[in-house]
Amino acid sequence: MTDASLPGTAPPPAPAPAAAGAAPAEEVVKGGKQLTTFYIYEAPVRLWHWVNALCIVVLCITGYLIASPFPTLSGQPSDHYLMGTIRFIHFSAGYIFAVAFIGRILWAFAGNTYARELFTLPVWKKSFWRGFFTEIAWYAFLKPRPMKFMGHNPLAQTFLFVVMVLGTIFMIFTGFALYSEGTGLGSWQSRMFGWVIPLLGGSMQVHTLHHIGMWAIILFVIVHVYTVIREDIMSRQTMISAITNGYRSFRDNDPD
Amino acid sequence: MALETFYEVMRRQGITRRSFLKYCSLTAAALGLGPEFAPTIAHAMETKPRTPVLWLHGLECTCCSESFIRSAHPLVKDVVLSMISLDYDDTLMASAGYQAEAILEEVMTKYKGNYILAVEGNPPLNEDGMYCIIGGKPFVDQLKRVATDAKAIISWGSCASYGCVQAARPNPTRATPVHEVIFDKPIIKVPGCPPIAEVMTGVITYMLTFDQLPALDRQGRPLMFYSQRIHDKCYRRPHFDAGQYVEHFDDEGARKGYCLYKVGCKGPTTYNACSTVRWNDGVSFPIQAGHGCIGCSEEGFWDKGSWYARLADLKESGFGIESNADKVGLAAAAVVGGGVAVHAAVSALKRAQVKHDTSNGADKGGDK
Incomplete structure (x- = not known):
């Protein structure tokens, strides 16, 4: 069994699951069907998710406006500080984004097993790949019913790892490297991230790659929001409640 | 000697x-x-x-x-x-x-x-x-x-x-x-x-x-x-921060000496001393003359796309000569958005079909 998939072979009481803390939080009988609910995402994970989401929205809008500014303003330059304000918001959101990500990494050590899922892809496990291909088949309408998962399904986990871990790291590194151009040589930003600029082929190139990174994240958000809503309706477990109050309910007690 | x-x-x-x-x-x-x-x-x-x-x-x-x-x-x-x-x-x-x-x-x-x-x-x-x-x-x-x-x-x-x-x-x-x-x-x-x-x-x-x-x-x-960019010491920098740009080379902003960012000035990505030392005994430098910096002291500046655009061409990445990050990004977003819409429609149809089958007494679609 993976950490992610629910054993759930027998009706409750649930069999001893592999994952720690996987004892059902409550079991409700509703409309003749038994709903088993588990506490999955602890408060710091949920907080990070929403802070991160807000940061991404702010960063994408301000970032786009930095590359393609508003139409020009008239009057004296001392009357306005539009670009300055947009850049300030972008940099502030960037700091929050980075600090939240560091906090999220630390919580992976402190939190429950689902707090670690984001950073670990168990590609050596057969069950991971079974879940991965089953999910692909489910999305390709080749399977009438998906599998059950306590945390993320392997396909979602892969996407999250690539975009939200590797992508975030890429955006933080390129972002702070670009920021260091303003803070100047000798600043901690320059000492820590300045090497990124010659490595990727110059300032212009880093700007372009940072911009492409934004589009990659926007694509991810489109797919993420769609699949979450779809899964919330069509899969065998709830999605939106898991990231709002932390509880995930299963709609059936069937085995895998 | x-x-x-x-x-x-x-x-x-x-x-x-x-x-x-x-x-x-x-x-x-x-x-x-x-x-x-x-x-x-x-x-x-x-x-x-x-x-x-x-x-x-x-x-x-x-x-x-x-x-x-x-x-x-x-x-x-x-x-x-x-x-x-x-x-x-x-x-x-x-x-x-x-x-x-x-x-x-x-x-x-x-x-x-x-x-x-x-x-x-x-x-x-x-x-x-x-x-x-x-x-x-x-x-x-x-x-x-x-x-x-x-x-x-x-x-x-x-x-x-x-x-x-x-x-x-x-x-x-x-x-x-x-x-x-x-x-x-x-x-x-x-x-x-x-x-x-x-x-x-x-x-x-x-x-x-x-x-x-x-x-x-x-x-x-x-x-x-x-150690600094042209942009950091540019005398037109206040216009950049204020949001005052030259939109075309013949507009009011150009005559007033606004920032050349939108007509592709490479000052923000170019490390050189032009905006401080200037040229010809400190007489002028390109931005002072009303033309954006072309980034001539940056690596590979010939291959970074137009001198009049802030977004680099992506032709080397196989996206075609006129492409830049925004065009590629928008196209990809349209494709993914369209894909999502189609997928959602098919999902809804499938779900309706399953419901129909279930309500007709058929076995619920849980078998593998």
């Missing part, structure tokens, strides 16, 4: 001591050293023998030399050229042919390990270097030979530093910057197409008077001239 000192050369050329001291102060200021370093420079110039400089020319357009000989700082055109003991420069020297090559050999043996090699242009490596022949031999051979016993190498201009136009895609002659041919010598990059004259003379003066390399950044450029 020992070489004359710089000071002796200057006096012999009729330069007064007063002018000499002025030059030392100005050089100290240009190097960002502060007034207390003027006597240090003066002392060094009075006591140090001139250092021989061998100036080689590979694939280049001579704009670096043109810039250098127009250095407007006091005395530079008279002094720096004579004081650096420019013993070999096949463009500027009077001698030619066998005589010229003989001087090269002589300096290389006599001042082994003590001369500075200045390289303008770069060697092409395709066809064994046959695209650039100097004195009957490939330039790359001459470069390697002279570099062997040099104290340090100065890469003049974007050609020697990064490759410049002859190395732009598809680079048919495989023009290669100096630091990718010579690996065992300290190399100072002085990029620009051309570099600013005062920057060139400043770098040479620093090396000769202090007998050491100037402090360099990660890419090997002297910090004193390349």
